[in-house]
Amino acid sequence: MDLATLISEAARLLFDPDSGLWERVALSLLVSATAGAHGALSGLPLGYTLGTGRSRATRGMHGLVNTGMSLPPVVAGLFVFMLLSRSGPLGDLGLLYSRPAMVLAQFVIATPLVAGVTAAAVASVPLDLRLQARSLGANRLQEAWLTVREARRGVAAAIIAGFGAVISEVGAVMLVGGNIEGSTRVMTTAIVLETRQGRFGTAVALGLILVGIAMLVNGMLTVVQHSGVRYER
C-alpha cells in the first residue's frame, strides 16, 4: 500500500463512526487521565516534601524517585504484573488484565515523574520566600500552598509530563492489560496489534490521534511555561 492510499484510508477511518477508533481513544484518555490524576495527587505532596526537605531520609527518597523517573515503562508494568499475578501479593484481587491494573501501572510510571519535576520546581523557590511566608503567619499548609503557587509553572509542567508519559507508553499496559478488545485495548496497544496484522490504515489513524494528543499536551506545557511573569525580586 502506497503512502497516499494509507493516509487516505487513515483519514476515512478517523471520520467513520463505526471504525471503533474513538472508543479506544476514549479508553486511553480515561485510563491515562485517571492514572495521571492519581499520580499528581501523590506526586505533588511527595515532590514538595523532597524539594523542601533537607534530611537524609528525604535525600534517600529523592534518589529513589530519580530512579523511578528513568524507569522503563515495561519494567513498571512487570512490577505491577508480578504484584497482581495469581501468585503475587495482590493476586486475590483478580485485577490482572483489567482497566484498574492499567491505571495502577501508569500510576507507578507517572508518580515519580510528577514528584521529581515538582521537587526541582519547588527547590528553585528560594528558602527565604518560604521563611517570608512563615513570618507573615503562614502555617505549614499555607506555606506549602504559597510555595507551590510560586513554582506553579514547574508544577504544571510536572503534571503534564506525567500525563504525557503515560498516554504514550505501551509496554506496561500491554503487560498488565492484556490488550483485550473492548476491555483493555488502548491506542498504543491497538497500534501494535493493527500493525502486526497488516491493518496499517487503522494503525496510522491511531498514530495520528496520538500525535495530535501529544502536540496538544506539549502545546499546553509551552503555554504554561511562558505564561505570566515569574517573581523577579
Place this chain on the structure above:
Amino acid sequence: MNASASTPLLRAEGLRVSYTDRFTLDIECLDVPEGGTLALLGPSGSGKSTLLRVLGLLEQPDSGRVLLAGKRVDTRSREGRLEMAAVFQNPYLFHGTVAENVALGLRLRGVPRSERPGRVEASLERVGLSDMGDASALRLSGGEAQRVALARALVLAPKVLLLDEPLTSLDAPLKRDMMVEFSRILHHGGTTAVYVTHDQEEAGVVADRAAVLRDGRIVAEGPVEDVIGLPRDDWLAGFVGMEPPLRGTVLSAEDGAIHVDCDGVEIVAVGALPAGTPVRLGIRPEDVALVKEGEDIPATSIRNLIHTEVLSVSPRGATYVVTVGHGSLRLAASVSRAAVRELSIAPEVAVVAAFKATAVRVTADDRAEVMV
C-alpha cells in the same frame, strides 16, 4: 504578654546553631530593648542572618532559648511567631497587586476581611505608597518593592520587626534615601526592630544599638555610636573603616574636658574621667581635617592639632582615606579628591591633623573586655 520595665522585649540566651564543622553561631546573651532598633552588624558569613532567623522563630537553634517579653518561644510557637514579622533582602512579593501583597499576612493570620482594607491603606500610607494599592506588585522599582515589603510587615503591627539586609540590593543613592526613610518609619512608630546589615553607615542611621558578629560570636555590643565610633579592637576598627583605637592615660580633667597622653601626644576629649585612668580613644575619619604643615590654621573651636606626617593615601569612593601618624599614633582622615590635590598629599608629607574635642570618643580602657 506584658513586659516589665526591666525585661527586654526580646532576649536570646545561650544560642548555639551549628551548620558545618567550620561555622557555629554561639550567642551567650543578646537583648533587644522595647521600642528600639538593634543593628546586627558583621561581615558576610558572620552569622547575623542565622541569628535573625532564630530570633524570628524561623529556625530552631541546636540549644539555647529565645524569650519574648519574658516568655520562652520557639519555632513550634506560632503564637510567638505571630508577634513578629520579617522583611528580607529580597522583598519576595507574591503574584497580585500591591494591596493584595500587603494584605497577605492579615489573610494568613485570619484577620477579618472587613478590617483588612483600612489597615492596608494605613500601612501603605505609612511607607508613602498610598496611591499604589492597585499596581501590580511585580512591576515596581526596587525601592517601591522594598517599601511594599515593609508595609506588608508593618500592617501586622508586630511586637518585633526583623529586617535582614533590606537595602543591600538597592543602588547607592536609593539606598541612602531609603535608610533615612526606614529610620523615620521605624522610630516614628516606636517599633522594636532587629536590623541585619553589613554596612556600618546604614546601622548608624537606622539603629540605636548595635551588636557586631564575627565568626558566629558577638564581639561588641552597645549604643550604635559607641560600637562604630569607638571600636574596641583592631579587627572592629578595620570592619568599621577606622584606624585601631588609640590608647592613652588621662593627664587631667577640667570643665568637662579631659587631656589624654597618647604616646607623647596630648589629645583633648570631652569626658569626665579621673587623672591616671587608662582610656581608649576613637576618632572617625570624617571628623579629622588635614592642613599642610606651615600653613595658617584658621581660628576655630578645634582643640586638637596634631603635627604629624602622611603614611598612606587610599581611594574610597569619591574621597580618599589618608592615614597619618608617627610612632604608635595612627589617625585616619577622610579627604576629598580636590583637597588631596590642593595639599599635595602623599606619603611622608608633613601635615597637621585637626579635630574637635567633641569628635573624640573616649572610654575607660578595660583590656579584660577586649575580645579579638
